[in-house]
Amino acid sequence: MGRSPAFRFEGGREGVLLVHGLGRTPDEMRLLGKGLNRAGFTVVGVQLAGHGGDEDELLASGWEDWYASVEAAADDLRGQVDRVFVAGSSMGALLALRLAAMQPTWVAGVGVYGATFRYDGWSAGWATRIAFLLPLFKRLGIGRDRRLLQWPPQGPRDERLRESFGRGMPSGPAGPIDRDGDSWHALAETVKLARDVRRRLPAVLAPCFIAHALDDEVASPGNADLVARHVRGPVEMLLLADSYHRITIDRERRTLIERSADFFDRIAREARIARTAA
Template sequence: MIRQADFFLEGDRRGVLLIHGLTGTPMEMRLLGKGLNNAGFTVHGMQLAGHCGDTDDLLATGWRDWYASVEQAADALLAKVDQLFVGGLSMGALLALKLAADRPHQVAGVGVYGATFRYDGWSIPWSARLSFLLPLAKRLGLGRARAFLEQPPYGLRDERLREQVSAAMRSGDSTIAGLLGNPWHSLADLHLLSMQVRRQLPEVVSPCLVAHASDDDVASVRNAELVMRRVSAPAELLLLEDSYHMITIDKQRRTLIEHSARFFDGIAAGRTAPVSVD
């Protein structure tokens, strides 16, 4: 199912499904998508369930709804391509890893971009690091109207782009830059998703490109190191020295595009073989 904010770029029979982050939009994956499409890939930048609307739309969904929309998008893309790659930013990286764990015979490779199992970057206040308490608050019906507001630098080292994104978030048009804050109950679901994907990381046998900002303001490099340690697949680590969390649009996006295209192309051409799941 194609949603309002999705983008689809037709290419060859190699397909890439791109997944944005919590409270984000497909726009944060568009530059990466265009770059991969220029390299020949068919690209679908999907809109997660509950996103690109208002806070009530998001709160009406949880991580199982977000993941169900990923599965639906993967099935739709598989009907058009012979090979499926999946890439996600932040929470989208967790959803991409879960898809790879659940569908080892369908996912040829994974782009793990700024994986966020924990909000432990240098810009995150200590109060926001207590997210492990949020599932309990949600079960008790507490804090539904509460949210952690986004803080500068908004995951962006590029100051010009940071101002544009900040203005877009303040405008109220969530299809461009997403919501201004992260609702407590949605963060509770992110915590539950994080625990689920942690358990499933050893089931990931598709080759992984693990890209992360070395100075990530939102999620420290420890998140990337967790993936590198736990997956049962060949994994390549790409550390970006001149970017913050939003590596798909920040200063080194061209480096990310080049590495992603080369990585996926190598798998498609048989130069990077997946681990056998038999």
């Protein structure tokens, strides 16, 4: 699989950093990024360490490396705009939340799209029962070439979108949708990341826009509820009834774009008003 470079769309003085999911590329966030840019935001899609190359490169990286990519991109962006918002998909949502917890003065708001703390969607099968063991397996060197498979269909709920994104583009905007599942050792890193971020959720003070598919095949809406219950910032929730896990490219992506742009814009306007009043 060829590399997919990070993208940047120049806009106004409000910036949005977009974070892709495990084994994916910034392209799964590109449609969202274009929509936010049309709404006036400067948008950057970060390329996570270890992603965009072959599987050996992915397995040589860990969640700390992925988070370091996000923090470095956010630090760069905040020097160029007045405010930074961060939004992530799936595992990327966890990285976005961690940035808000670790660097609260950097993050004005968080987009939490299909957050995956637990692999408990309807296609996960027995994956949810062994996920907690994966870090141990990795430490013992067990299962490097093993994968957790999902029941089909994979990718967007819309069959035409699934075919277009899976076949009509070199690897689709979300990476190869018809891949053979996720490596145990890569998933082990997401389990460790989820444990770390879950402990840090009360440190998230920024407003959170939480979007999740009701019929998410990877991570049940209980993952969204988990975030809403434990963060300390204001929460706005969007539950999507006609999408699967990849909500940034699925049937309701326009709704996601509009609601995200409105959420970030309201925060930015309130901040400007508060600054003027002061």
